[in-house]
Amino acid sequence: MSDTQIVLKVENLGVKFEENEVLKDLVFSVRRGDVLAIIGPNGSGKSVMFRALLNIIPYSGKINWLKGLKISYVPQKLNIDKELPLSVLEFFKIKSKNKEKIINVLNSVGIVNDNYEQGHLSRHLLNQRLGWLSGGQLQRILIAWAVIDDPDVLLFDEPTAGIDIGGEETIYNLLRKFNKEKNMTILLISHDLNVVYKYANNVICLNKKMICFGVPEEVLDPSALTNLYGGEAGFYKHGHHEHSDHNREN
Amino acid sequence: MSDILILQLITGVLIGLGAGYLGSFMILKRMSLVGDVISHVALPGIAIALLFKINPFFGAFGALLLAVLGIWFLERKTEIPSETLVGIFFALSLAVGILITPEPELLEALFGDIAKITLIDVLITAILTMVMFFIIAKIYRGLTLSVISKELAQSAGVNVSKTSFLFLLLLALVVALGLQVTGTFLMGALVIVPAAAAKNISVNLKNYTLSASLFGALSGLIGILIASYFNFHPGPIVVLTSGVIFIISLLFKK
Numbered sequence: 001m002s003d004t005q006i007v008l009k010v011e012n013l014g015v016k017f018e019e020n021e022v023l024k025d026l027v028f029s030v031r032r033g034d035v036l037a038i039i040g041p042n043g044s045g046k047s048v049m050f051r052a053l054l055n056i057i058p059y060s061g062k063i064n065w066l067k068g069l070k071i072s073y074v075p076q077k078l079n080i081d082k083e084l085p086l087s088v089l090e091f092f093k094i095k096s097k098n099k100e101k102i103i104n105v106l107n108s109v110g111i112v113n114d115n116y117e118q119g120h121l122s123r124h125l126l127n128q129r130l131g132w133l134s135g136g137q138l139q140r141i142l143i144a145w146a147v148i149d150d151p152d153v154l155l156f157d158e159p160t161a162g163i164d165i166g167g168e169e170t171i172y173n174l175l176r177k178f179n180k181e182k183n184m185t186i187l188l189i190s191h192d193l194n195v196v197y198k199y200a201n202n203v204i205c206l207n208k209k210m211i212c213f214g215v216p217e218e219v220l221d222p223s224a225l226t227n228l229y230g231g232e233a234g235f236y237k238h239g240h241h242e243h244s245d246h247n248r249e250n
Numbered sequence: 251m252s253d254i255l256i257l258q259l260i261t262g263v264l265i266g267l268g269a270g271y272l273g274s275f276m277i278l279k280r281m282s283l284v285g286d287v288i289s290h291v292a293l294p295g296i297a298i299a300l301l302f303k304i305n306p307f308f309g310a311f312g313a314l315l316l317a318v319l320g321i322w323f324l325e326r327k328t329e330i331p332s333e334t335l336v337g338i339f340f341a342l343s344l345a346v347g348i349l350i351t352p353e354p355e356l357l358e359a360l361f362g363d364i365a366k367i368t369l370i371d372v373l374i375t376a377i378l379t380m381v382m383f384f385i386i387a388k389i390y391r392g393l394t395l396s397v398i399s400k401e402l403a404q405s406a407g408v409n410v411s412k413t414s415f416l417f418l419l420l421l422a423l424v425v426a427l428g429l430q431v432t433g434t435f436l437m438g439a440l441v442i443v444p445a446a447a448a449k450n451i452s453v454n455l456k457n458y459t460l461s462a463s464l465f466g467a468l469s470g471l472i473g474i475l476i477a478s479y480f481n482f483h484p485g486p487i488v489v490l491t492s493g494v495i496f497i498i499s500l501l502f503k504k
Contacts, residue, residue, distance in 0.1 A: 054405045073405035078398070084278065086398065087454035094391055095406075129453050130398070155405075 005032045007069060007153060007185050008053070012061035015048050022048050024209045026061070030202075032152075033183045035175075037190055037200035037216070041229055044207040046189045047076055050155050053187075065153075072151035074142050076158050076189075082131040088141060089126040095149050102126070105148045109140040110170035135162040143171060147178060154178070156188040172199055193220070255478055257372050258364045262470030262488065264372075265428040266440065268379045270466025271386065272424050273445035274459045275417065278397040282442050283333050284321060287340040289425050289437035291317040293347025296359045296434070300352055306359070310429050313343070314422035322415050347434070362433035362485040364474075375427055382420050389413050394455065431470065432485035443492040444469055447499035465495050 006029050013026040023045045030036050038046050052059040054073055065071070092102045103126075111125070133141060139162050146154060156175070160168040176199060178184040190196055196203055196216050203220060205211040205228045212219040212228075276285035292310035299309025317340070324335065351359055386393070392413040395403035403410050421441070428437040444465035452458035473488030 051401070054401075056401055056404045071405070073402070075399065075401055078402065080398065083449065084398070085449055085452040085455055085458040086394070090394075090455050091398070094395060127453065 005066065006030070007032050007034075007066045009064045010053075010062070011064075013049070013052060013063060014060040015045070015052050015057065016060075022208060023052065023059075023206075026204075026206075026210050028204060028210070028213050030185060030187065032185055033179065034202055035179055035186045035188070035200045036202045036204065037188055037196040038204045038206055039190060039193065039196060039228070040206035040211075046206055047157050049206065050157055050187070050189065053155065069153055070149065070151040071153045071155065072146035072149070073155045074139075074146045074157060077135075077162070078138065078142060080131040080133075080138065082129070084129065084131045086130050087127050088130055088133070091130050091141070092126075092145060092148065095145065099126075101148065102144075105144045106141075108147075108174055109144045110167055110174075111137060111140045111144065136164060136167060139163055140167070140171070143174075147174075150182065151184065153185045154187070156186065158189050158191065175199065196220070254365075254367065255474075257367050257369065258474050258478070258484070259471055260372050261364060261367055261375050262431055262474040262484070263467045264375050264379045264470075265424070265431050266444070266466030266468065266470030266488075267463045268382050268424045268466070269428055269437070269440045270444040270448070270462040270464070270469075271383070271459055272417075272421055273441040273443075273466070274448060274462035275393060275397070276421070276441060277445045277449060279417075281321075282446070284336050285421075285441040286438040287337065288314065288317055288321075288421065288441075289429065289432075289434050290340045290344040290347070292426065292429055292437075293351060293359060293434045294343050295347075296355075296429070297347050297351035300355050300359075301350070306355075307426055307429075310434075311422060311426040314426055315419070317343075318418035318422045322411075322418050325414060326411055344434070358433070359429075360433045360435050361483050362429060362431050362436070364430055364484060367430065371430065378423060378427055382424060385416060385420060389416055393417060431474075432488055436485050436489045439489045440466060440469065440492060443489065443496050447492070447496040450496075450499040450503045453504055465492065465499075469495060 008030040010026055010028050013023060014021065015023040026049065038049065040046050048057070050073070051057045053063055054071070055063070089099075089102070096102060106125070130138070130141070139160070143156075146156075154175075160171050163171060172195065175186055175188070179186055188195075188200070197220075200216055202214065203216045204213050205219070205224055207228055212224045273285055276282060291313050293313075295309040295311070295313025296306045297309070298313075299306045320339070321336065347359075348356065392403060392408035392410070395406060395408050396410045396413055400410050403413075425437050425441065428440060431437075432440055445462040447465050448458050448462035452461060469488050469492035473491040474484045476482070476491070477484035477487040
């Protein structure tokens with residue numbers, strides 16, 4: 001029953017910064033192979049929740065990961081000092097010494113066109129300083145870095161912010177591929193409800209506490225969205241009939 | 251070339267290698283100021299060691315150990331840059347050190363003295379420098395990752411706090427070893443200046459750390475040779491040599 005195995009169980013998760021309650025009473029679980037989207041307005045605690053799940057910040061309550069899982073994380077953004085003398089290749093070598101594998105994973109996140117020769121790639125990209133990359137390039141590099149060692153679970157904090165529309169599609173299709181082929185569990189924070197409907201089979205609506213949790217088509221009703229985003233949420237209302245099957249086809 | 255000069259040169263090169271290498275990470279960790287002034291803390295330690303007639307190296311290392319523990323604690327407790335506190339605290343230690351160091355030894359403690367260096371001193375320096383490189387090799391992955399992003403490092407299972415602690419421990423060790431060459435006033439400069447020069451000319455980490463070590467070693471070698479020829483105190487000349495390397499590196503800045 002590996003496909004229904006619970007990989008993460010969260011009970012009464014809470015996070016406080018000083019006296020300020022940023023997260024309160026979160027209860028949910030994630031099964032192997034799930035794609036769980038976390039949505040919510042700015043400042044609703046989405047990134048904080050990820051940091052708690054990664055044990056980077058102190059929290060109350062219980063976070064139980066299945067033992068022995070390999071977990072990777074793509075932060076929302078990473079401020080790399082332009083002066084940092086670290087090449088892209090060295091960044092990858094922290095995780096993998098296999099240059100061919102590195103080039104393959106870079107290809108898969110769409111960072112190099114197929115018509116680039118490997119020599120060209122190694123001269124121009126792999127040997128560049130990490131801090132010299134554009135925002136979109138760096139984001140793709142971070143995604144490639146996160147998946148290069150075949151993790152069991154991926155935590156993506158708005159993985160495609162700063163990436164152009166074509167690139168966004170590449171990334172999400174890659175996520176779906178990993179999810180389908182490797183049964184990779186994916187937790188992703190997104191602002192885009194279309195992404196949630198298209199790719200996720202579960203969703204958490206978060207605004208410091210959990211407003212909803214379940215299958216997007218079932219729980220993302222107008223009242224939940226109004227609760228979550230306030231009065232303007234009607235704007236996001238979604239045509240349910242198009243997505244009656246939530247098995248994330250295409 | 252006299253035997254004592256050869257021993258001095260070997261010590262200078264070893265200290266330069268270690269200081270340059272560690273310094274390269276000090277700069278990446280944005281701890282240049284700490285690197286620059288941490289050696290001042292050694293003075294009261296040396297003074298106390300002299301008063302109790304024990305080897306000054308241990309006094310210096312003890313004082314430095316306390317200082318790096320303090321820095322480590324500040325790093326853990328707060329995200330606030332500890333620069334101000336470090337600046338104040340280190341300058342005060344220097345003041346206390348100058349007051350309590352016995353006068354005859356003060357100059358030696360401040361500017362170093364390798365005139366009476368022995369083979370045993372050189373061997374100890376060589377062994378401890380090797381230990382340092384060995385430990386750095388062990389924590390290299392975590393150290394590099396935590397320089398890029400603490401969050402990324404923690405998410406990849408790196409114990410950032412432990413890595414940082416080990417690193418600071420090695421810093422205390424290298425600075426304590428280097429005091430014999432440059433003294434408490436200038437050892438910090440030997441940690442930071444060669445690495446700053448290396449950063450100017452390097453695109454990747456391998457070249458950066460390698461050139462930082464090389465520049466440190468060169469500073470030690472050339473500085474001690476010049477000082478011996480003109481009969482100067484070696485410490486200041488070693489640091490000035492690293493300064494000249496830094497100025498040259500600016501011409502090749504990437």
